Amino acid sequence: MRARTFTESGRRAQIVTAAIEVIAEVGYAKASFSRIAKRAGLSSTGMISYHFAGKDDLIAACVAEIEQVTEAFMQPHIDAADGHVAQLRAYVESNLALVGEHPAAVRALIDIVRNSGSQSAAVNGRLAMVEEHFRTGQEAGVFRPFDTRTVAIALITGLDAVVVTASAAVPEPAELARLGRELADLYVRATAADPEGETA
Numbered sequence: 001m002r003a004r005t006f007t008e009s010g011r012r013a014q015i016v017t018a019a020i021e022v023i024a025e026v027g028y029a030k031a032s033f034s035r036i037a038k039r040a041g042l043s044s045t046g047m048i049s050y051h052f053a054g055k056d057d058l059i060a061a062c063v064a065e066i067e068q069v070t071e072a073f074m075q076p077h078i079d080a081a082d083g084h085v086a087q088l089r090a091y092v093e094s095n096l097a098l099v100g101e102h103p104a105a106v107r108a109l110i111d112i113v114r115n116s117g118s119q120s121a122a123v124n125g126r127l128a129m130v131e132e133h134f135r136t137g138q139e140a141g142v143f144r145p146f147d148t149r150t151v152a153i154a155l156i157t158g159l160d161a162v163v164v165t166a167s168a169a170v171p172e173p174a175e176l177a178r179l180g181r182e183l184a185d186l187y188v189r190a191t192a193a194d195p196e197g198e199t200a
Helices: 006-026 033-040 046-051 055-080 084-101 103-116 121-139 148-168 173-191
Strands: none
Touching (some): 006 033, 006 046, 084 121, 084 173, 121 148, 148 173
């Protein structure tokens, strides 16, 4: 296989960006190649077919791009947090802040997961990641005893429900920050051995 030229890589990125915007705007079901080509400024859908084997291939590229955007935004907030409890708070709050910073990406991913049946490794891995965070925090004595899988499911489903609601009509940044704090407070109070000891 030959390496893609810079032009080809740029064109692929252009198509993926357009697809994400179209999915966010009209939904996965109505995100036709013709709509995506028009948004990308392409003369025909043939250019999409040249770069992607089909809609599933394009959607996979969209999910991968959204995951990169999400990680690039959230991970610095999580890395800057000191300790398990503070990292839990940072995870929740940065997830809500993401809605304001990248609303199209969030709405597109929600619709893709809901309608296409597409579940990337990263999406499937969220439960295991949160469960492991709770487990190691319990071992460190900063989370109280509880069933880590049950609470991880509760955290993810609750967080996703708030994100879905917020992404439908993106609030002002201050309101997103308030929602993030409220939700983080809830999870910290429910899980931390000492809810005030967030540097532990």
